[in-house]
Amino acid sequence: MAASKYELLIHLAEERQQAAAERMSLAQNRLAESRARLEQLDAFREEYRQRLVGGSGRGISIVQYQDFRRFLSRLDDAMVQQQQDADRCAQRFVMERQAWQMEYKKFKAYEKLLQREREREAQKEAKRQQKQTDEFATRQFWDRTHGGDA
Template sequence: MAGGKYQLLKQLAHEREAAAAERMQRAQGRLADARQRLEQLEAYRDEYRARFTARGQAGVGVAQWQDFRLFLGKLDEAVALQNGEVERCLQRLLMERQGWQNERKRVMAFDKLMEREAERALLREGRREQKAMDEFASRQFWNASRGKTD
């Protein structure tokens, strides 16, 4: 079995690649969730600002204005924190993608190694067959030449 000695290693590499792909997929999901939460926070902040601005045109008291600024500051903080989370998720995804690519390269290297091993095995088999045919032809020639001189 050509390449059989590498089969187990290839299987292990394939399993590691599959695990890396799953980790990458989970990281993509976490990034999508984080981006969605960021969009929701930004939309809520913008909506809150627009509602207060609309009410403010009719006039608001100092206490309401301070509450608005305080709450808007907290929303801005939440948006900034979520931006940080999106960035962390993105970095994690990039790291997991690199890990998956490395594992994929390893699987492809084993594929290539096994392919080359199979080619070498075919070449060795061809040489063995050629040697056997040459020996057979040589014996035939030898036997034929001995038979003529006897």
């Protein structure tokens, strides 16, 4: 039956769509984790900067000030790297979402093909039954009008 080939295609497309959905979900989780790390770094940097501001009001040595500045510079570098990672994760998520959307569209297209095939089969069957009914009615009419001596 023609529908069985569509059912196989639907099954395969559904598996690909589900695998794409899982990859998209993983990419989304990685993106969320990367953004959370960036926020943590930003909060830590702000806290450390506040310590520098608070310490300078009490008076700190040049060496301590330079250490604070060096550490803030390292935090800034780490934040730049983390922002780059978050950007890569965002790009990956967009790519995986597009891949999932494409697989989902294929899945839905195969479902539509199966539905159309079933409708065509149902129409064929209805025509076949109508033809049988017409032939039966014609035979009965023939038999009644010609006395059944065919």
